[in-house]
Amino acid sequence: MITLEPTEGPGPRAGLLDTIRARRADIEAYVRRTAPVSRRLSTVSIASSAVVAGLTAGPALGGPTFAERVQQGLSLDASQTVWQVLCLGALVVSMTAAVSAHLEKTSDLKSRVGAAQAAGAMLAGLQARLEYGGLAVEEAAQDYQNILAGVSFVPEGQRDTTSSSGRREFHLAGQLPVVAVAAALLAVTLVGLIRGVAAA
Known part of the structure; x- marks a missing residue:
């Protein structure tokens, strides 16, 4: 069995390898921070749109009868309250x-x-070729620069700090309760409608 050993030694090759490893760590940290934010933004946007559709469907399709049924089911004083609350929630x-x-x-x-x-995958391949494939340092340095040109938005040396994506996640945390409260409002409205229809 043949075991490959790194060909790096002291000097430019070792320095470039250290640089590649550090940049890969930056990229991995960026992906870990940013990918969940992107998914949550999509989820909030889709869920919000669905809740808005639910809040407006009843008044749009049922009209005054819908409001009266919900009013009766929830024992409200006036059907206008139903319209106002649903419109405000929407x-x-x-x-x-x-x-x-x-x-x-x-x-x-x-x-x-x-x-x-x-870019992270390409840097991993570049690192392997530089360590084990005997790739010239000059050629590897050029490849490194070409790869990084496409990810200039990834900050350097911020693996343990809060980036702009972390700040977006903080703002997003305030949006999630809004959707949850609106969904609860929709559920209460549906319960009121069911009770109102049953009592009619």
Whole structure:
């Protein structure tokens, strides 16, 4: 069995290998921080849109009868309360959906995560060729620069700090309760509608 041993030694080769390892660690940290934010933005946007549709479907399709049934089922004083609460909920959740979609579009997180993952894989291949394949240091340095040109948005040396994607995750944490409250409002409305229809 043949065992491959790294060909690196002291000097430029070892220095370039250290640089590649450090940059790979930066990229891996960026992907770990950013990929969940991208997924959550998509989830919030889709869930918000679905909740808005649910909140507006009843009044749009059922009209005054819908409001009266919910009023009876929830023992409210006036059917206007139903309209006002549902419209307010739809407004707030619509704004949440719009903000989430805007953040996802402007930051282009999905494509950036994909580019970072591809760059990380290419750097891993470059590191292996430099260690075991006898690749010339000059050629490896050029390949390294070419790979990094596509991921200039990945910060260097910030593996343990909060980046802009971390700040987005903080803002996103405030959006999730809005969707949850609106979904609960929708559930209460449905319960009221069912009770109102049953009592009619």
